Amino acid sequence: MKFEAVTIKDIAKALGLSTSTVSRALRDSYEISPETKKLVLEYAEKINYHPNPIALSLKERRSRSIGVIVCEIANSYFSQVINGIESIANTNGYNVIISQSHESSVKELVNLQYLTSRSVDGLIISVSTETTDFNFFRELHDRGMPIVFFDRIVDEIQTHKVIADNFKGAYDATTHLINSGYKRIATLCNTVFLSIGKERLAGYKAALKDHGMEPDDALIRYCQHGGMVAAEMDQAMNELFSLTNPPDAIFAAADKLTTGSLRALCARGMSVPEDIGLIGFSNSELTELLNPSLSVVRQPAFEMGEEATSLLLELIESKRPVTDFQTRVLSTEMLLRSSTRLQKRSPKTSLS
Amino acid sequence: MKFEAVTIKDIAKALGLSTSTVSRALRDSYEISPETKKLVLEYAEKINYHPNPIALSLKERRSRSIGVIVCEIANSYFSQVINGIESIANTNGYNVIISQSHESSVKELVNLQYLTSRSVDGLIISVSTETTDFNFFRELHDRGMPIVFFDRIVDEIQTHKVIADNFKGAYDATTHLINSGYKRIATLCNTVFLSIGKERLAGYKAALKDHGMEPDDALIRYCQHGGMVAAEMDQAMNELFSLTNPPDAIFAAADKLTTGSLRALCARGMSVPEDIGLIGFSNSELTELLNPSLSVVRQPAFEMGEEATSLLLELIESKRPVTDFQTRVLSTEMLLRSSTRLQKRSPKTSLS
DNA sequence: CACGTTGCCGGGAACGATTGCGTAAAAATA
DNA sequence: TATTTTTACGCAATCGTTCCCGGCAACGTG
Numbered sequence: 182m183k184f185e186a187v188t189i190k191d192i193a194k195a196l197g198l199s200t201s202t203v204s205r206a207l208r209d210s211y212e213i214s215p216e217t218k219k220l221v222l223e224y225a226e227k228i229n230y231h232p233n234p235i236a237l238s239l240k241e242r243r244s245r246s247i248g249v250i251v252c253e254i255a256n257s258y259f260s261q262v263i264n265g266i267e268s269i270a271n272t273n274g275y276n277v278i279i280s281q282s283h284e285s286s287v288k289e290l291v292n293l294q295y296l297t298s299r300s301v302d303g304l305i306i307s308v309s310t311e312t313t314d315f316n317f318f319r320e321l322h323d324r325g326m327p328i329v330f331f332d333r334i335v336d337e338i339q340t341h342k343v344i345a346d347n348f349k350g351a352y353d354a355t356t357h358l359i360n361s362g363y364k365r366i367a368t369l370c371n372t373v374f375l376s377i378g379k380e381r382l383a384g385y386k387a388a389l390k391d392h393g394m395e396p397d398d399a400l401i402r403y404c405q406h407g408g409m410v411a412a413e414m415d416q417a418m419n420e421l422f423s424l425t426n427p428p429d430a431i432f433a434a435a436d437k438l439t440t441g442s443l444r445a446l447c448a449r450g451m452s453v454p455e456d457i458g459l460i461g462f463s464n465s466e467l468t469e470l471l472n473p474s475l476s477v478v479r480q481p482a483f484e485m486g487e488e489a490t491s492l493l494l495e496l497i498e499s500k501r502p503v504t505d506f507q508t509r510v511l512s513t514e515m516l517l518r519s520s521t522r523l524q525k526r527s528p529k530t531s532l533s
Numbered sequence: 534m535k536f537e538a539v540t541i542k543d544i545a546k547a548l549g550l551s552t553s554t555v556s557r558a559l560r561d562s563y564e565i566s567p568e569t570k571k572l573v574l575e576y577a578e579k580i581n582y583h584p585n586p587i588a589l590s591l592k593e594r595r596s597r598s599i600g601v602i603v604c605e606i607a608n609s610y611f612s613q614v615i616n617g618i619e620s621i622a623n624t625n626g627y628n629v630i631i632s633q634s635h636e637s638s639v640k641e642l643v644n645l646q647y648l649t650s651r652s653v654d655g656l657i658i659s660v661s662t663e664t665t666d667f668n669f670f671r672e673l674h675d676r677g678m679p680i681v682f683f684d685r686i687v688d689e690i691q692t693h694k695v696i697a698d699n700f701k702g703a704y705d706a707t708t709h710l711i712n713s714g715y716k717r718i719a720t721l722c723n724t725v726f727l728s729i730g731k732e733r734l735a736g737y738k739a740a741l742k743d744h745g746m747e748p749d750d751a752l753i754r755y756c757q758h759g760g761m762v763a764a765e766m767d768q769a770m771n772e773l774f775s776l777t778n779p780p781d782a783i784f785a786a787a788d789k790l791t792t793g794s795l796r797a798l799c800a801r802g803m804s805v806p807e808d809i810g811l812i813g814f815s816n817s818e819l820t821e822l823l824n825p826s827l828s829v830v831r832q833p834a835f836e837m838g839e840e841a842t843s844l845l846l847e848l849i850e851s852k853r854p855v856t857d858f859q860t861r862v863l864s865t866e867m868l869l870r871s872s873t874r875l876q877k878r879s880p881k882t883s884l885s
Numbered sequence: 886c887a888c889g890t891t892g893c894c895g896g897g898a899a900c901g902a903t904t905g906c907g908t909a910a911a912a913a914t915a
Numbered sequence: 916t917a918t919t920t921t922t923a924c925g926c927a928a929t930c931g932t933t934c935c936c937g938g939c940a941a942c943g944t945g
Binding site: 538540541542552553556557560584585587588589591592593 | 900902903904
């Protein structure tokens with residue numbers, strides 16, 4: 182089963198010209214006569230000629246395509262980011278190759294090698310939660326591969342980065358819980374080895390402190406796989422609710438942790454927001470329709486994709502090595518709905 | 534900014550060999566002495582050599598990658614299918630290139646051209662809702678490009694296809710509404726120019742007829758963009774509820790139509806399932822947590838991706854042109870939850 | 886008329902890898 | 916020892932395209 186395409190040679194042969202002449206005619210070179218150009222262009226059009234990008238990639242050592250690595254496209258946040266990436270990339274004549282790490286650093290590495298060997302002109306990456314060894318990224322970067330990190334960034338590598346204001350998002354969400362009257366606020370967060378984990382946890386802690394509450398390590402639960410592994414969520418919940426002084430609200434620091442929390446709370450027969458308040462990071466379109474409708478911190482995912490791509494194209498198209506790198510921080514948005522609407526009840530004595 | 538990779542020439546030069554020898558040593562050819570092989574392999578390992586897939590693609594006219602075209606990766610169904618595709622493709626040494634049509638036939642065509650010019654070895658496609666001209670697919674197919682259609686298939690092109698049992702899924706869902714006591718059952722469906730639209734509508738109608746109800750065209754609303762365009766949904770809903778005899782249940786024939794219906798019903802202040810029952814096709818993970826929890830027809834998305842990929846690899850790796858094509862039909866699964874649980878109320882007189 | 890300039894085009898190398906063919910040296914055979 | 920076979924490697928073409936270089940006309944100029 183072979184699929185044959187028309188080449189520049191076919192045109193040359195048919196028209197009795199050399200391949201060089203045809204190539205130049207197609208590229209509108211000044212050293213080709215108008216008549217010949219017309220001849221070639223018309224014939225090329227007629228037989229539906231398209232230059233072979235593979236041959237071009239080989240010759241030019243560039244592919245006009247950019248590689249994207251995310252952990253999971255099924256995650257609304259990432260699929261929105263990808264749409265942002267595509268919008269900018271396509272208008273600039275670049276194609277986007279998407280690959281998923283599924284939070285595995287091995288798969289991440291494999292994808293990385295595939296993309297680079299495919300001569301992508303640059304990479305947009307949100308690292309997997311498992312990744313602790315950044316040497317391959319560094320090596321790639323040192324050898325001149327343009328890279329932009331977003332969302333889960335790598336501090337130790339100097340390049341452009343795009344993130345949401347994770348600290349403020351977490352700070353505001355936690356503050357909202359406090360202002361709503363919740364007294365013992367727990368958090369479910371990613372590992373602090375992930376930039377988003379660290380920043381959001383810091384925001385949570387700062388909000389507590391600024392309102393005279395001391396962060397309690399017993400109320401901070403880490404989910405290495407960010408809610409992808411059910412057992413991890415269950416364990417975290419069990420630990421929280423077997424405390425002598427269990428939480429009355431949860432701030433979930435990632436998309437799947439947020440919906441996962443709701444699922445776990447429902448399974449326990451607890452009612453939100455009466456028994457427990459819930460707010461979390463989420464970009465799902467459905468949070469408003471959930472039971473109860475969820476208060477969420479929403480990231481400007483599409484815009485983040487756009488920003489990351491603009492920065493990457495800058496790197497790619499720069500003539501000289503870029504040394505002045507920037508980190509763009511975009512504001513999050515808080516959507517307040519029922520899950521944090523504490524009903525007025527008889528005041529409880531709180532020990533916190 | 535150029536990213537230089539090590540080539541076979543670098544190895545040849547460093548070891549004082551010819552490129553042919555190095556190439557053969559790397560491919561473990563019998564005509565290379567064990568010592569030379571060892572030398573080459575060790576050096577290649579040391580300098581981290583990887584063959585350039587672009588050069589290989591050019592030479593072999595194959596890329597060991599398959600192209601996938603779906604309308605939207607943000608749709609849970611499609612992201613699950615893609616995971617299925619990747620699982621089979623990767624274990625067979627193929628890479629997957631994902632592209633989105635966003636339901637635009639223009640973008641679909643552009644993606645198609647990009648993928649073929651990138652020498653993908655085969656294509657897995659769910660056509661966009663806008664597409665009415667299948668000539669490009671046919672041409673590609675006729676010229677020997679292996680193609681497998683799934684979900685939204687093209688009847689007029691003879692190749693392998695993978696679909697869910699759309700008829701039965703719709704039939705069962707509608708029957709369930711009838712058995713739950715609903716009397717005037719409306720449907721929101723895709724255009725019938727789409728295979729899934731046609732099949733699901735047929736299932737809906739058959740279920741009504743088999744239970745002594747006559748399908749009423751006033752209760753059948755089409756959404757060309759499958760719920761992606763809010764205005765379209767709104768109009769359909771307005772039309773339904775301005776009927777003198779409005780529906781008391783809705784069967785939504787696609788993912789976004791299902792959640793979109795719930796959103797629209799909530800906006801109207803109608804309560805599900807009391808005022809109106811709701812069931813629909815959906816592969817979202819969150820339907821259980823919605824308010825109310827949604828009864829859904831679930832497609833075996835991951836398995837469909839696996840099946841489609843197996844069939845495609847068969848086509849790709851077949852020595853002779855394949856003429857015996859099959860259409861695999863996988864069963865759907867019905868998950869019954871609150872949105873179809875009609876409360877016992879005073880019997881209404883129904884005119885249907 | 887001789888010479889430089891310009892316009893227009895072809896030859897061939899290159900990108901990185903594979904592979905059919907040719908061949909020198911070493912080994913096996915007569 | 917002479918011949919054949921085997922071993923082990925290099926040369927060069929190929930995939931589709933670009934681009935440097937070289938060349939041949941026709942033209943203009945002194």
